[in-house]
Amino acid sequence: MSKIRVAVVGCGAIAQRRHIPEYETNSHVQLVAFVDPVLERAEVYAAKHGAEAFTDYNEMLAKIKPDAVSVCTPNFLHAPVAIAAAQAGAHVLVEKPMATTDAEAQAMIEAAAASGVYLMVGHNQRLMPPHVKAKEILQTGKLGKVLTFRTSFGHPGPERWSVDGRGSWFFRKNEAIMGAMGDLGVHKSDLIRYLLDDEVAEVSSFIGTLHKDGTDVDDNSTSLLRMNSGAIGTLVASWTYYKGEDNSTVLWCEHGVIKIGTHPEDQVIVELRDGNVEKYAVGAISTNEKQSSSGVIDAFVDSLVTNTPPSISGEEGRRSLNVILAAFESQATGRNVKLS
Incomplete structure (x- = not known):
């Protein structure tokens, strides 16, 4: 070929x-x-x-x-x-x-x-081994229904990541359009949709520029999400986690809790109400400081080689984007925003 x-x-x-x-x-x-x-x-x-x-x-x-x-x-x-x-x-x-x-x-x-x-x-979060493992565990039903959750992505900001440092396009509103929420928050809106196999029904958000001088793009956001299932939780995106990047998700369920990315070795931890604890060292979640294969390129190429539509389709990307857009609408209007 x-x-x-x-x-x-x-x-x-x-x-x-x-x-x-x-x-x-x-x-x-x-x-x-x-x-x-x-x-x-x-x-x-x-x-x-x-x-x-x-x-x-x-x-x-x-x-x-x-x-x-x-x-x-x-x-x-x-x-x-x-x-x-x-x-x-x-x-x-x-x-x-x-x-x-x-x-x-x-x-x-x-x-x-x-x-x-x-x-x-390129929503690589859903391809990370800990997230794949967590979804597999959720699908067994052993934890029952997800009731509440928090999912967070924060790091010191794009000046540590972009090739242009503090002069990066990330800080120019006309090019970036959105800041931490578009950079990191959309990862988490996609991840929570993937993990729960559910859509976001309603969003209420606080979004602002708290510490990055000289820019009018957001550097922090905290959103409250309600899923179609009724589960409620928080989604946090931040460019001001100056000491300690966070890329973790915790889901509290009927029969226990599942913690993802909260421990350096045991990337997935299940604590059941009956006292049993399961720990899975299944590979890390890629970070800015420690790169590992995103899986995105191989998945894209595999789609082309096998002539199979990609699982992370434009439609999937659009649904995850709309959660973020609803968050900005909530900040602008001071209201809860319902997604269709």
């Missing part, structure tokens, strides 16, 4: 640390083009892979005609690049949040469908 010709649009931190290295180790892939407004960034990878470097994604699509495209741009470009790639006949893997509005997300889904290509969203 001929290799899948992949182009990477955006050569910043997420491309450098996740997409490019994971494509490099996938035997089904040939990296054929790199695009970045800073040409030198694209040229470094183009030289390494015998590929071409571009500053304009439309020019790249017309000249290279790749089989697939990874969209690793600032948030405001996710939809335009993904739509252009789909219209050019390329399968699309887009970073989260997949878009900045629901209308954009819908347009992306429609563009992929019209061209007969796949659209996948």
Whole structure:
């Protein structure tokens, strides 16, 4: 079988640390083009892979005609690049949040469908071994119904992560559109939907900029969620966890509690009401400080090789995005927001 010709649009931190290295180790892939407004960034990878470097994604699509495209741009470009790639006949893997509005997300889904290509969203949390294990345990029914939960993602902020540091697009509202909630909160809205196999019914949120000077994007958010099942819980996203990144989830259920990512070795801990405790060391959740394979690239490539629609589809990405958009609406209006 001929290799899948992949182009990477955006050569910043997420491309450098996740997409490019994971494509490099996938035997089904040939990296054929790199695009970045800073040409030198694209040229470094183009030289390494015998590929071409571009500053304009439309020019790249017309000249290279790749089989697939990874969209690793600032948030405001996710939809335009993904739509252009789909219209050019390329399968699309887009970073989260997949878009900045629901209308954009819908347009992306429609563009992929019209061209007969796949659209996948890079929600890597649901592919992390501890989360896969936790869902497996929940599905056995031994814990009964999930009653309440908390899910949290916080770290010191993108200045420690982005290739541009404090000068990153993450802090420019016109490019990022949303801050910690779009960066981290959408991971958790996707995760809670995945773990509970349920949709968010209602959101109430406090979102603000508490400590990052010189930016008007949010650096903290706390949201109260009510699921269709009736379960209630909190979702926290923060860029001001200066001492101790947190990427944990705890679900309190009828017959006990399941703790995910609360212990460095035992990534999943089940404590049952009958006194039994089960501990699972199933591999870590990838963090900014300690990278492990996201699983996203392999899942995307596997979809293309097997001609199977990706499980983390555009529709899934859209539902997770809408939770975040509802949170911003709640902050703006001071009201609970119901999701359809």
